[in-house]
Amino acid sequence: MLPQRCLCCGRAGASACARCLGSLPRLEPPLCDRCGAPTAWPVRRCAECSGRRLAFESARAAVAYDEKVRAIVAGWKEHGLRRLSAAVGDLVVAAITRPPVEALTFVPADRDRLLQRGHHPAERLARELGKRWELPVLDALSRTRSGPRQRGSSLAERRRNVRGAFAARASPSSMCLVDDVYTSGATVSAAASALRKAGARRVRVVTFARALRLG
Ligand SMILES: [Zn+2]
Ligand SMILES: [Zn+2]
Numbered sequence: 001m002l003p004q005r006c007l008c009c010g011r012a013g014a015s016a017c018a019r020c021l022g023s024l025p026r027l028e029p030p031l032c033d034r035c036g037a038p039t040a041w042p043v044r045r046c047a048e049c050s051g052r053r054l055a056f057e058s059a060r061a062a063v064a065y066d067e068k069v070r071a072i073v074a075g076w077k078e079h080g081l082r083r084l085s086a087a088v089g090d091l092v093v094a095a096i097t098r099p100p101v102e103a104l105t106f107v108p109a110d111r112d113r114l115l116q117r118g119h120h121p122a123e124r125l126a127r128e129l130g131k132r133w134e135l136p137v138l139d140a141l142s143r144t145r146s147g148p149r150q151r152g153s154s155l156a157e158r159r160r161n162v163r164g165a166f167a168a169r170a171s172p173s174s175m176c177l178v179d180d181v182y183t184s185g186a187t188v189s190a191a192a193s194a195l196r197k198a199g200a201r202r203v204r205v206v207t208f209a210r211a212l213r214l215g
Pocket of ligand 1: 006007008009010011016017018019020021
């Protein structure tokens, strides 16, 4: 069942070939200090995040979410792809400094969707990062309900949909929250909020990819 071709270019061999992995659109400074959006110069808050209540201290991603990255993430969700998880872990560690936290955790899978496909990139990435950064990975969060699909929802709808969608049992005071893709920031902010209610004072977000809102 594993694809024998690159998810991006179709070349036979690995699920993401070295050439495609090497040419993904890396996100490089200057960035918004808070949400990680690329900016013209370093800023503390940017047009995308200023005025928004965000429960995380900062968010960083390795690459921009373009068509190639979209294909990789879709294949990752569908097939699991252990070696792809490792390659993505390498990319993230190369792009993002190890956060000064006590532990890692991940945005939990929607139960219905997890049952459908059986793979959860956020957890896989957290485990790859835990090995590389030598940090424990805690299964700290759960979903309080099955959220409606976020794709196609407006930003205001997304924020409403995810509010209160997560619960955390307990959290150390500093946590790094891992997800595969940062889209509007609403999901990670809601998950970070649950971690803070459970004892986290500082939550840093790390994702593989980040959607860019141009214009
Ligand atoms: Zn390729
Ligand atoms: Zn920002």
